[in-house]
Structures are given as structure tokens and as C-alpha cells.
Amino acid sequence: MISIPPVVQVRDLHKSYGSVEAVRGVSFSIAAGETFALLGPNGAGKSTTIEILEGYRDRTGGEVSVLGVDPHRGGLEWKARLGIVLQTSGESGNVTVTEQLRHFAGFYPNPRNVDEVIDAAGLREKATTRISKLSGGQRRRVDVALGIIGRPELLFLDEPTTGFDPEARHQFWDLIRSLKEEGTTILLTTHYLDEAAQLGDRAGIIAGGRLIDIGLIDEIGGADARVPRVRWRDDNGTVREERTTHPARVVADLALRLNGAEPEDLEVIRPSLEDVYLSLVRGHEVEVAAAGKTSRHRHTGEATTPDAALTDKDVRA
Amino acid sequence: MTATTTGTRPQKKAPGTFELGLSRIGYETRLYFRSPDTLFFTFFFPFIMLGIFTAAFSASGNIGANPDGSGGVSVGAYYLPGMLAAGMLLSGVQNLAVDIAGEKSDGTLKRLGGTPLSPLSYFLGKIGQVFVTAILQAGLLLLVARFLLDIALPTEPEKWATFAWVFLFGVITSAFLGIALASVPRSGKSATAVVIPVVLVLQFISGVYLQFTQLPEWMQNLASIFPLKWMAQGMRSVFLPESFAGAEQTGSWDLVWVAGALGMWLVVGLVVSRVTFRWIRRDA
DSSP states (O other): OOOOOOSEEEEEEEEEETTEEEEEEEEEEEOTTOEEEEEOOTTSSHHHHHHHHTTSSOOSEEEEEETTBOGGGOOHHHHTTEEEEOSOOOOOOOSBHHHHHHHHHTTSSSOOOHHHHHHHTTOGGGTTSBGGGSOHHHHHHHHHHHHHTTOOSEEEEESTTTTOOHHHHHHHHHHHHHHHHTTOEEEEEOSOHHHHHHHOSEEEEEETTEEEEEEETTTTTHHHHTOOEEEEEOTTSOEEEEEOSOHHHHHHHHHHHTTTOOOEEEEEEOOOHHHHHHHHHHHHHHHHHHHHTTOSOOOOTGGGSHHHHHHHHHHHO | OOOOOSSSOOSOOOOOHHHHHHHHHHHHHHHHHHOHHHIIIIISHHHHHHHHHHHHHGGGOOBTOOTTSOSSBOHHHHHHHHHHHHHHHIIIIIHHHHHHHHHHHTTHHHHHHTTTOOHHHHHHHHHHHHHHHHHHHHHHHHHIIIIISOOOOOOOHHHHHHHHHHHHHHHHHHHHHHHHHTTSOSSHHHHHHHHHHHHHHHHHHTTSSSOGGGSOHHHHHHHHTSHHHHHHHHHHHHHSOGGGGGGSTTSSOOHHHHHHHHHHHHHHHHHHHHHHOOSSOOOO
């Protein structure tokens, strides 16, 4: 078997804004064709990490390779192989959807068909509408359309579905699945854990600038975090809950105890990615708070957002 | 993809810098004419001012007339060169400084920075847009002057040659100064507040709204530091009779100085643009 080098390789990445360390030693790699979800609370260092990979920010330390190129030195040919959907879009947009896509398609050596992209992004009815007249969710679709128009090998999606209604989100998932089928490698950040679970092959969870866990979507957090729970309401009306690796047996025992009567509000709950994520992030916060009692340099999530750091700098300047 | 061709690669040539620059010129020009603010404060502003001055001062007779009231030029004819110069300044400095500062803050530049568009193509687009719109503006101003205000335009080819080089030189200088000035505003919202006063004050002291030859000497000297005074002087040399040259600071049109001052400001604009422009604001 021929070993294909990873599309993204990050080793011991560090990034400081002044005295604030936003990213403190993150390592991961993304294989060709893989969809990798980078998850974490606001200000955890996700956007900083992704912007370093996109070539927008310089790093303070560590090694980064994206499509075999150091993003810091990435030229136009390298950029032509990337698709970037930024976290924010706020262009004034005095152009129509079609005009904008046609114009951007012209930047790339081998772009997708503009009409196909408009259809895939669900923008057919808005094709001749100026972008400034679109709703927030529709604008976001334009962002996604612009991100894929150049037929990228690697697609960055930074919170792509913010402002989408449920139907639009499902359409978007279908679009991403078709890109995956074509072999596009995808780096996704999102606050919707169901989205990460739907689309991702693997996930990394980042908190306080560190990667606190990484693994396959349905294995991350370890077996212990995924133990199912059986929940029901007893005769006194109080909710009872039991963690068990054998939920069927617990339910059977319960039915036996009740002489075959139906237990009220019976549920078997398998922890979702969201549950696993929340327990990991909370666990991390508890650790940090405990460490904070002995150290004056306590990490606070807010202070590590790039924007906050930049604002601080602007105030000083 | 099917491999039906031998010896040739599949057609995957990246579009050229110049080709993309042309595509940007079309795109930028379309955006210019779709922005009502730009149309009013940049494109039509010289027309509005020319109209106001002509209407306000025509009753007080010709400018530069003899004591007996004969000779001189009409108010409209006197203000035409100043308005052409103002148009050059607005199309370059005001237009691009506000436009690029806005693109910097609304995320347009960040998005472009993530695409294989070369910054050179981007600037070709901006400068091309300035040229297209400035030429349309000047052409329309001359048409209005000739046919609506009945102002006689020069017929000598030398005059039009002077017009051509002062115009081209002035517009390119303005364009680069606009790109340079775009780095000053901290946000797109503050851009107009930063740029418009600069441009307005220059127009007052450089002989666009007020007769330059009537200004106090210190103000004339101050204006001589900046490029607009020289653009206006170059334009006066084209459109005003030779007899008006005597009223200039040195008693002549000083076209060599016009070229020198514009050349110096072009270099300043180029250097500052080159040093300050970034797709996104640099982080620490």
C-alpha cells in the first residue's frame, strides 16, 4: 500500500498575542479525503488554529504543513487548491449571486460550473438577487458557494451553518456529503455537535488552547463517557437514573420489579457527541480552575480570543 | 477525466495577472456605479459645484474683465478647470480611500486574500476603475461645459496635449494617494469622516472653489505642498486665456513644476501603498 502524506499536518502549534497564549501546543493531522471537526468553546483557539492553516496568521511556534506547503509561504498556486469559508461575512454586496460566483470562478484554474454550484447551494431563486438583499442564512450559502467554486482539494468551513434554518442545514449537509464523495478533504469547526456527528470522520476538541481529546467521532471521549443511562420516574414521581453498560437488563429487571407494569417516562439514553463534548469541556474547566488556585496566570476563555487580544492591542496603540 | 490527449496536459492553466486585472476593472466599475454615495459625492460632485458657482456668481460679471467690463471669462469657464481637477482628486483619493478602507473592515479583502487573486490584479482593478470613471466624469464635464454652459473650449492641439498629460498624471497620482490614505482610517465607518475633510480642505485652499489668485500668499504656499494645487494650475493653463498666467504665483503656468510636484506625490503614493497594504490587518 502506498502511504499518502496527510493533507494537513500540525505539530506542537503555538500562537501568542502579546502575553496571551491562544494556542499552546496543538498537534493533529488530517488524511486525504477525511472530514475533521475541530470543536471547542468560544475563545478556545479554534479560529486562531484554522486561520494559521489558511495562511492568514503567522504562528509563534511549531510546524504546520497544508497540502505539503507551509501556509506562511503559501503562494497563489497553493491558494488555488484551497477553499475557505470564513466565520464572518459582511460584504456590502452590490453584486448579484451569479455575478459574484462568476467573478470568483475566474480566479481559479479549474473552477466548478457556476450554475451547478448555485443549485447545490440552494440559491437558484436568488441567483439574480444582489447579495445585499439576501437574508443572513442566504448570505451564508453564498459564502459556502464561493468556498467551493474553485474545486478545492481542502475546504475550510468555519462555523458554516450559523443562521441556517433546519431545512437549510440538512441541504448543506447533503452538499458537504457530495463533496466528501468527490474526495474533498474538509476541516470543519462548528458549535452544532449534531453537525459534527453527521459530517465528521474524526474530531478534535480544543479548550484553553490545548487539544484535550482527539479521535473517531463515535469513539471520542473514551468508552466510559459513552456508557448509556436508563432513566424513569418511580412511584413517588422522582426521576431515577442508572448508568449501565447493559441497559436492556436494567429495563428487564425494572419491569420485573414492577410486576410487568409500565415504568413512567422510561428512556434509554446513549450519550450523544454533544454530551461527550460537554463532559470533556467541563472536566477541563474544573482542572483549570483547580490549577488556577495555585497559579496567578489563570487561563480565562475570553482573553484568548484573537479579537479580544487585538482589541487590547488597539487600545494600547 | 479521460486521457485522450497525449503529450499535452489537461487544460489547467491559472488565469494571468493581467487578465484577472481586466476582469477586476469591469467588476469594480460596476460596483462604483451601483453605489449611490459614490455617485453623488465622487462622480457628480464637480457637476453640482460647477452648477452652484455658475448660478451664484454669474450676475457679478466676467472674471478677469477689463475696467470697462469687456473681456475676461465667464464664471463657468473660470471654474471649469478647478472642477476638472477636483474630479481627478475625488475619483482617485476620495473614492479609493473610502472604498478600500471599507473593504478592509467589511471582510472583502480578507476573502480575496484567501483566493488565488494576486494583489497586483486587485490594484489593476482599482486603478483601472479610477481611470474609467475619471475619464467618463471629465468627458461629461466638458460636454456640460460646452453645450449646457456654452463655454468655448480650446482648439489648439498643444492645449489638449497638456490636458492629456496633466489628466493622466494627476489621476494615477490620485489613485495611489487614495490607496495610501486607505490605511489611515481604523474602520470603514470612520473612513468618510477621515477622508472627506482632507479632500474638502484641499479643494478650498487649492483653487477649486475659491479663486486661487485671490488667496493670501501663505495659503497659496501651503497649497503648493499638496498635489491638487498643481492639478488645478495645469488645468487652468489649458482652459484659461494666456492673459491669466500673469496672475499665477510666479506669473506663469509653471508646467514643469506641475509635472515635478505630481511626480513626487506619485512616488510618495506608490511607496506608502506598497508598505501599508495588506489583505488583513497584521497580528502580533
